[in-house]
Amino acid sequence: MDTTNTEKKKKRRIVIKVGTSSLIKADTGVIHLSQLAKICEQITELQKSSEFQCAIVTSGAVGAGMLQLGIKEKPKELQKRQALAAIGQAHLMHYYEDMFATLGVKTAQVLLTLENLSQKSQYNRAMNTFSSLFDYDVVPIVNENDTVAVEELRFGDNDTLSAHVASLISAEYLFLFTDVDGLYTSNPMKDPNAKRIQVVDDINKLMSEVDVASGAGSAGGTGGMVTKLTAARIASAAGCKTVIGKSTDMEKIVECALGLNGGKGGGEVTPSLNSKEYTLFLAAADAAKGKKRWMLSVPVKDRVRVNKEGEEDIKSGEPLLVKNVLISDSNGTKSSSNSYKVQDCIIVEDEEGREIARAIVNYSAEDLAHHNLRVSDAEEEFVHSSNLCVTHFNEEYRSVSRNN
Numbered sequence: 001m002d003t004t005n006t007e008k009k010k011k012r013r014i015v016i017k018v019g020t021s022s023l024i025k026a027d028t029g030v031i032h033l034s035q036l037a038k039i040c041e042q043i044t045e046l047q048k049s050s051e052f053q054c055a056i057v058t059s060g061a062v063g064a065g066m067l068q069l070g071i072k073e074k075p076k077e078l079q080k081r082q083a084l085a086a087i088g089q090a091h092l093m094h095y096y097e098d099m100f101a102t103l104g105v106k107t108a109q110v111l112l113t114l115e116n117l118s119q120k121s122q123y124n125r126a127m128n129t130f131s132s133l134f135d136y137d138v139v140p141i142v143n144e145n146d147t148v149a150v151e152e153l154r155f156g157d158n159d160t161l162s163a164h165v166a167s168l169i170s171a172e173y174l175f176l177f178t179d180v181d182g183l184y185t186s187n188p189m190k191d192p193n194a195k196r197i198q199v200v201d202d203i204n205k206l207m208s209e210v211d212v213a214s215g216a217g218s219a220g221g222t223g224g225m226v227t228k229l230t231a232a233r234i235a236s237a238a239g240c241k242t243v244i245g246k247s248t249d250m251e252k253i254v255e256c257a258l259g260l261n262g263g264k265g266g267g268e269v270t271p272s273l274n275s276k277e278y279t280l281f282l283a284a285a286d287a288a289k290g291k292k293r294w295m296l297s298v299p300v301k302d303r304v305r306v307n308k309e310g311e312e313d314i315k316s317g318e319p320l321l322v323k324n325v326l327i328s329d330s331n332g333t334k335s336s337s338n339s340y341k342v343q344d345c346i347i348v349e350d351e352e353g354r355e356i357a358r359a360i361v362n363y364s365a366e367d368l369a370h371h372n373l374r375v376s377d378a379e380e381e382f383v384h385s386s387n388l389c390v391t392h393f394n395e396e397y398r399s400v401s402r403n404n
């Protein structure tokens with residue numbers, strides 16, 4: 001066979017997010033070295049297989065900073081946490097670098113803020129940088145740039161950051177490793193009837209069935225189940241599958257999800273996955289691309305509800321018209337906090353308040369609330385179709401978008 005013309009095989013990209021609870025021992029506050037070693041070994045195996053390119057999103061900078069200064073309780077003041085992150089980040093990277101160097105893998109530190117990704121030019125720069133890092137066969141180790149992030153432009157938690165990274169690098173899988181073995185119907189520590197959810201293909205349905213708030217994060221971390229669902233929704237819209245599982249089960253989860261043990265499936269979802277100890281979120285059949293994908297990284301300013309007609313239009317790729325946006329009615333019932341401006345990014349909800357899309361709007365809340373505009377400009381586009389990114393996926397949405 002002529003190998004000179006053989007196309008270079010595209011590698012499968014994977015994002016692995018490791019939470020504070022997996023890296024710092026809760027009782028002593030020290031780095032969990034054996035766990036860190038396991039994570040690095042697992043990633044080394046994937047990276048050296050020539051099939052995968054891996055990025056790590058790691059928490060633990062604040063925890064490592066606390067360890068350095070001998071502080072036992074996480075301070076409430078943001079400023080102090082940001083200082084601790086600055087102290088701990090270098091310490092954390094030192095552990096990763098040492099461990100990976102022993103295993104023969106090179107690493108890079110990438111610190112990002114939501115503000116970076118919300119600027120299209122910086123988003124593109126970051127995308128290209130990741131691409132070059134992968135070409136150099138280096139593992140990017142990502143964290144939020146905690147020291148400079150301002151409140152309104154912070155990811156705030158690394159679950160969300162990891163989903164943005166997965167979207168940015170077109171990852172096939174996002175693994176959210178934590179101290180629980182998946183998403184439960186309620187808190188398994190308190191409710192003996194709590195059941196683990198195996199496969200999720202409709203986040204909105206799931207949110208109506210699950211007591212998400214009960215699955216809060218650990219004391220050392222920031223995220224919980226709510227942030228994991230937000231992450232899964234972003235990743236799914238970007239065409240990436242999300243897995244939530246225990247970091248101690250990392251090896252078997254990664255092997256199973258990626259199809260490394262069975263071989264044949266090549267990582268595709270099979271019914272046999274249903275019996276594994278993690279929760280798998282499926283990806284959108286039609287992943288958002290280009291500008292629509294970038295929109296997933298633009299901070300959301302408000303939420304707006306639409307009627308059934310508006311929902312149908314969004315589903316079939318049509319623009320959202322002014323007349324289909326629900327604004328305050330004569331009883332004063334409001335569908336949004338009315339604070340968005342022209343060209344802001346908002347979440348579009350159905351009549352029941354379930355997220356269906358992200359949108360960049362042509363009118364401000366004030367414009368819309370103005371009666372004259374509503375009557376005369378009802379057929380105007382509130383959002384152009386190129387500025388609408390669907391973030392809700394189930395069978396109905398998939399089959400509609402497939403047919404278009």
Ligand SMILES: N[C@@H](CCC(=O)OP(=O)(O)O)C(=O)O
Nearest residue numbers: 020060061062158221222223
């Ligand atoms: N950027 C922060 C992590 C914030 C965070 O999301 O923590 P976690 O809930 O443990 O994933 C740090 O490095 O400490």
